[in-house]
Amino acid sequence: MxxxxxxxxxxxxxxxxxxxxxxxxxxxxxxxxxxxxxxxxxxxxxxxxxxxxxxxxxxxxxxxxxxxxxxxxxxxxxxxxxxxxxxxxxxxxxxxxxxxxxxxxxxxxxxxxxxxxxxxxxxxxxxxxxxxxxxxxxxxxxxxxxxxxxxxxxxxxxxxxxxxxxxxxxxxxxxxxxxxxxxxxxxxxxxxxxxxxxxxxxxxxxxxxxxxxxxxxxxxxxLKDKVGGERLEVTVAVRSELAEAARVLSKVAVGEPVVAEEDRRISATIDSGIDTIADAAVALREAGIGVADFAIRRPSLDDVFLSLTGHAGTPTEEKESEA
Amino acid sequence: MSGLAYDTMALTGRHMRHIARVPEKLIGVTVGPIVLVLVFGYLFGSAMQVPGVNYREYIMAGIFTQVMFSAVGTSAAGVSGDLHNGLVDRFRSLPMSRFAVLLGRTVSDLLMTSLSCVVMAVVGALIGWRAHNGVLQAAAGFALLLLLGFTMCWLGALLGLVIRSTEAVNSVAMLLMMPFIFLSNAFVPLNGLPRWLQVIAEWNPISSVVASCRHLWANQGLVTDNAFPTQHPVLVSCVTLGVALIVLVPLTARAYQRAAAR
The missing domain is CATH 3.40.50.300 (P-loop containing nucleotide triphosphate hydrolases)
Known part of the structure; x- marks a missing residue:
């Protein structure tokens, strides 16, 4: 065989x-x-x-x-x-x-x-x-x-x-x-x-x-190594504080955090572990930044695509799906 | 070859079970034709005159033929249904004969049309229809009807595979029925038609089958027309239906490969 x-x-x-x-x-x-x-x-x-x-x-x-x-x-x-x-x-x-x-x-x-x-x-x-x-x-x-x-x-x-x-x-x-x-x-x-x-x-x-x-x-x-570890996503309350928040988070993140202006959101790859998360939270509070949302996300398929191709997996209608 | 026969039988068994599960289907192939016989026999039978023959006897061949023709819609619906529910994909992933999928469909639909034939013959006999030339000639007429039915099953399978949509296939089958049935001698003699239309109607294979049955069953009345298909209806029916099958079967097999490979 x-x-x-x-x-x-x-x-x-x-x-x-x-x-x-x-x-x-x-x-x-x-x-x-x-x-x-x-x-x-x-x-x-x-x-x-x-x-x-x-x-x-x-x-x-x-x-x-x-x-x-x-x-x-x-x-x-x-x-x-x-x-x-x-x-x-x-x-x-x-x-x-x-x-x-x-x-x-x-x-x-x-x-x-x-x-x-x-x-x-x-x-x-x-x-x-x-x-x-x-x-x-x-x-x-x-x-x-x-x-x-x-x-x-x-x-x-x-x-x-x-x-x-x-x-x-x-x-x-x-x-x-x-x-x-x-x-x-x-x-x-x-x-x-x-x-x-x-x-x-x-x-x-x-x-x-x-x-x-x-x-x-x-x-x-x-594959997960390629995508990186967990992601910390922070949404700030006021847009003017976005830059400051990104600067604060870059200290705890692996690599540069990604800023989404429109959504007032910063996405940072972090080493897994409660300490990193706690550090990030403390750093934000000490900088006096108003946080609207603070979340930990595991890598999703979208992240895999984002990191592998640089574009999100855009769903397109394909003929095959109707057969 | 034995594999093809075995698979065809398995699939025919499947379709027979469908009939048992969906009584509407059984009603469609029994009650429908009965109604046709009664309506045409009594309603038209009392109003129409064809010289030399009782119209109620004359019209039976036409009704038989129309019911055979309606196998187009039945087969088409069955095939397109299988394309939609994914069963064709399953069949194609099995080490079975691919041709059996089509043969199983057409053979089962042929069995259903045979059932219609029996039912109609019985009801026809009850209201006075007879085949006057003996058992052999009567059987020959039915054999020809079944050949027509089988050809129509293949035509239906082809349409189902090409058109795919069950609704669209139904209307196409209806559309086809109009010219083939009504531009034939199924219900009226052709003598009254304008000459050019008469030629078309005479060469319509439906007309040949109808004329053959009338000839074989002695339900004909006077044949005044001496056009070739009217004079030799059995020969013309066998040749046209044979040629149609020779063309349709490989065409349908090819359409099956294509329709499924999407």
Missing amino acids: NDVAIEAEGLRKRYGDHQALAGIDLSVPAGTVMGVLGPNGAGKTTAVRILATLLAADEGRAVVAGYDVAKDPQKVRRQIGLAGQYAAVDELLTGRENLVLIGKLHRLGRKGAKARAEELLERFELVEAADRGVKTYSGGMRRRLDLAACLLAEPSVLFLDEPTTGLDLTSRMTLWKTVREQVTGGVTVLLTTQYLEEADHLADRIAVIDKGTVIAEGTPDD
């Missing part, structure tokens, strides 16, 4: 005059989780669709589970499970019928499909609802059914495209647990997300995508 479960080289895809992918390189070792992070329209979904054989790349090469996605798509499909952005389940069938159908199409045979469906219904706590139409399911239940459907044939590579978008907390936890179980069992997972927190929780490595290219890749810690 190959050590690398997903390997992509120079994937490019163009929709009309929109370059969705401008040369994506990815390498995911078997049995690990790769988090693909990026704003809407960055090309995450397009990349997943190419790797899952739904879409042909204009250029580049991708090997999934040892098979070339363009040359051997059918063999790739035997090895993968895909959960798209929306639960792809048949509303008119029951949960059980959905799973049995997918099982049959996976060529598990009637008996095999039924047995496997039963197993997964139990695992995803859908036994009680198994014989109800999916129409009556909640969003979380649909997602769970969707996830069960993509685990039917025990895939060795799992693609999850924004699996927790719009999910309630319980369903999100179930999903996270499932992903961890799968990885423990040797499955390779590629998941896209807009949430740094989620990638942080699940991913061994993170690739940040923007405008169709990978702009950073590394462990969650690598």
Whole structure:
């Protein structure tokens, strides 16, 4: 078996005059989780669709589970499970019928499909609802059914495209647990997300995508180091005191604080620790500066983008999101 | 090949379950056609005259054909529905036969139209319609109707994939129905039409199928017209429908690849 479960080289895809992918390189070792992070329209979904054989790349090469996605798509499909952005389940069938159908199409045979469906219904706590139409399911239940459907044939590579978008907390936890179980069992997972927190929780490595290219890749810690530590955000009561406040804060901050004139706000990267925060508060009080708001923020996806690209991750509508 | 058959059966099973879950669908393919038979049979039947034949018998072939044609809308709606709910993506990520998705759809819709045929034949028989040329000829007429139905299912699948929007697809199917059904001999003989319009109507494949059924069932009345399609309706129907299928099937398969790869 190959050590690398997903390997992509120079994937490019163009929709009309929109370059969705401008040369994506990815390498995911078997049995690990790769988090693909990026704003809407960055090309995450397009990349997943190419790797899952739904879409042909204009250029580049991708090997999934040892098979070339363009040359051997059918063999790739035997090895993968895909959960798209929306639960792809048949509303008119029951949960059980959905799973049995997918099982049959996976060529598990009637008996095999039924047995496997039963197993997964139990695992995803859908036994009680198994014989109800999916129409009556909640969003979380649909997602769970969707996830069960993509685990039917025990895939060795799992693609999850924004699996927790719009999910309630319980369903999100179930999903996270499932992903961890799968990885423990040797499955390779590629998941896209807009949430740094989620990638942080699940991913061994993170690739940040923007405008169709990978702009950073590394462990969650690598990325956070690039972004820097926590951020202190101070909003002053009177605009005239902004400069003075920035001068005071620069003494406790790492690097120069960033001043947002419009919002009367200063943003400073600080070493984590209660002492630094206390120092900052004391320094402001001693300088006699009126503080309207004083907050500590952890780095968000926006900060990652800001620090990696110098521009905020601007969400743009992309064709791929409607499909 | 066995894989294709297996997947097609699995998907046909899925569509049959849909019918069971949504009684409106079953009503649509049974009660709808019954109403047509009764309305046309009694209402028009009492007002219209076609020389040499009972109009109630004459019109049955037309009603059968119209119901076969309506398979366009059914298949189109089914295909565009699957595109929207993401199931097509799921199917495409499975190691299944891709063609089975289309074949499963058209075969199940064909089964539904066959059910309509049976229901209409029974109701037709109750109000006095008969196929006078024996069982074989009667069966040949139905086989031709089903060939038309199957072709219409593929046309519908193609439209559904190209147009995508379920609402738009419905109106397009209706729009198509107008010229094909009403510019044919389905409900009225063509003798009264201006010459140029008559030629168009005669070559309309719907007219050939209707004429074939009337010929095979001896519901025809007098044929005064000696245009080629009127004289050889079975031959013309088989050729036009065969050609249509040969063109439609690969075109639909290609549209499926494209529609899904977005």
